[in-house]
Amino acid sequence: MIQAVRGVHDILPSAAQKWARVEATARRVFEAYGYEEIRLPVFERTELFARGIGEATDIVQKEMYTFQDRAGESLTLRPEATASLLRAYIEHGLHVHPKPVRLYTMGPMFRYERPQAGRYRQFHQLNVEALGDDHPALDAEVIALLVDFFRGLDLATPLDVQINSLGDAKCRPAYRERLIEYLRRNSARLCAECRDRTERNPLRVLDCKNPECRPVLDAAPALELCPECATHFASVREYLKQMGVEATPTHRLVRGLDYYVRTTFELTATELGAQNAVAGGGRYDGLIELLGGPPDPGIGFAIGIERVVQLLPERGDDAREDRRPLAFLIPLGDEALRHLLPVARAVRSKAVRVELGYGERKLRSELERANKLGVAWAVIVGETELSRGEAVLRDMKSGTQQTVSLGALTDKLIALGAAR
Numbered sequence: 001m002i003q004a005v006r007g008v009h010d011i012l013p014s015a016a017q018k019w020a021r022v023e024a025t026a027r028r029v030f031e032a033y034g035y036e037e038i039r040l041p042v043f044e045r046t047e048l049f050a051r052g053i054g055e056a057t058d059i060v061q062k063e064m065y066t067f068q069d070r071a072g073e074s075l076t077l078r079p080e081a082t083a084s085l086l087r088a089y090i091e092h093g094l095h096v097h098p099k100p101v102r103l104y105t106m107g108p109m110f111r112y113e114r115p116q117a118g119r120y121r122q123f124h125q126l127n128v129e130a131l132g133d134d135h136p137a138l139d140a141e142v143i144a145l146l147v148d149f150f151r152g153l154d155l156a157t158p159l160d161v162q163i164n165s166l167g168d169a170k171c172r173p174a175y176r177e178r179l180i181e182y183l184r185r186n187s188a189r190l191c192a193e194c195r196d197r198t199e200r201n202p203l204r205v206l207d208c209k210n211p212e213c214r215p216v217l218d219a220a221p222a223l224e225l226c227p228e229c230a231t232h233f234a235s236v237r238e239y240l241k242q243m244g245v246e247a248t249p250t251h252r253l254v255r256g257l258d259y260y261v262r263t264t265f266e267l268t269a270t271e272l273g274a275q276n277a278v279a280g281g282g283r284y285d286g287l288i289e290l291l292g293g294p295p296d297p298g299i300g301f302a303i304g305i306e307r308v309v310q311l312l313p314e315r316g317d318d319a320r321e322d323r324r325p326l327a328f329l330i331p332l333g334d335e336a337l338r339h340l341l342p343v344a345r346a347v348r349s350k351a352v353r354v355e356l357g358y359g360e361r362k363l364r365s366e367l368e369r370a371n372k373l374g375v376a377w378a379v380i381v382g383e384t385e386l387s388r389g390e391a392v393l394r395d396m397k398s399g400t401q402q403t404v405s406l407g408a409l410t411d412k413l414i415a416l417g418a419a420r
């Protein structure tokens with residue numbers, strides 16, 4: 001038997017209902033905030049991600065699904081959506097629209113990571129990006145939107161919002177140097193991964209979850225923001241407060257992508273254990289220009305759908321029972337089937353769910369099937385009924401039966417469906 005690839009999972013019908021709920025909530029909340037959907041390809045030229053995510057990042061160095069197509073071009077399955085979305089923004093001149101241009105998208109992402117609970121190699125994200133404005137109120141609104149999406153899902157579990165400012169090209173480079181110097185000095189007390197990252201991507205070292213590294217990292221120097229970044233960050237927090245959104249400032253919140261500047265944020269749920277990040281994002285002023293577009297700033301976030309689904313409480317309408325068909329149509333023989341096929345089609349056209357046998361089984365086994373399907377009604381048409389132009393309508397709960405003329409059967413089923 002051929003099995004699914006490691007780290008890749010199927011979303012079975014029993015779970016798909018929850019996925020649909022997450023997606024519907026996203027559309028509702030995002031659109032109320034003025035975001036419009038954009039649908040993007042799942043693969044791009046490799047250089048887009050190398051430039052858009054950063055050569056030094058773990059994603060680009062170790063995690064991309066990169067392949068050559070038959071023409072020898074290097075392509076990559078997207079590990080995240082922002083780079084593709086910005087490419088589309090630039091390519092289609094979307095920057096001519098009133099700013100900020102607000103876009104959202106959803107779909108699969110691909111990263112060659114070590115699979116574990118809550119971490120997949122094909123996973124799914126909801127992505128929101130607001131382009132062309134760097135006002136701190138926009139940052140606050142984006143974070144409020146993220147919080148409101150989770151509110152819209154009625155999660156029982158509490159979520160924490162952490163927020164930080166990574167500074168910009170004015171204040172970060174000096175800090176980066178200071179941090180490298182500090183990390184090198186203490187390298188003997190850091191894990192191999194941290195030592196490697198010290199040279200490649202020093203800010204990410206602060207993110208290390210290894211308890212042995214904690215003492216060094218906890219004592220690491222903190223970023224001192226330049227006056228402009230400090231004012232921007234203070235305003236973001238002030239606007240959040242105005243909206244009643246609680247966010248905890250966290251020095252150590254750095255993100256995996258190179259081009260984040262100023263505001264970064266993450267949403268976590270302790271309930272999820274080790275992989276507790278549900279969503280994360282930040283500002284990436286300068287990235288659009290770096291990808292060959294206009295000098296528009298931008299901010300956005302990504303929500304991991306698998307992790308959201310894991311947090312969702314069961315709801316009545318998720319259960320299969322509530323999606324049971326109204327009736328099972330049982331023709332006994334091919335001629336009866338010919339009568340019932342168009343009836344089923346007409347009833348279904350009114351969005352009433354019915355199922356149909358194909359006339360090859362005995363009545364008893366078809367009634368068993370009706371029971372298994374959990375239908376309210378069985379509709380039986382055998383030779384006798386055909387000769388009388390009738391159908392038998394059997395109430396599966398009580399076992400009582402009534403007859404309906406074949407001509408009135410469609411309307412009768414539609415009426416029963418409407419009354420449910």
Ligand code: AMP
Pocket residue numbers: 080111113118119120121123124125256277278279280281302303304305306307
């Ligand atoms: P990132 O694009 O790395 O900022 O991730 C944003 C969100 O996507 C995270 O907070 C997770 O919820 C989710 N996510 C990232 N990587 C994975 C993965 N390998 N498997 C499942 N979810 C993921």
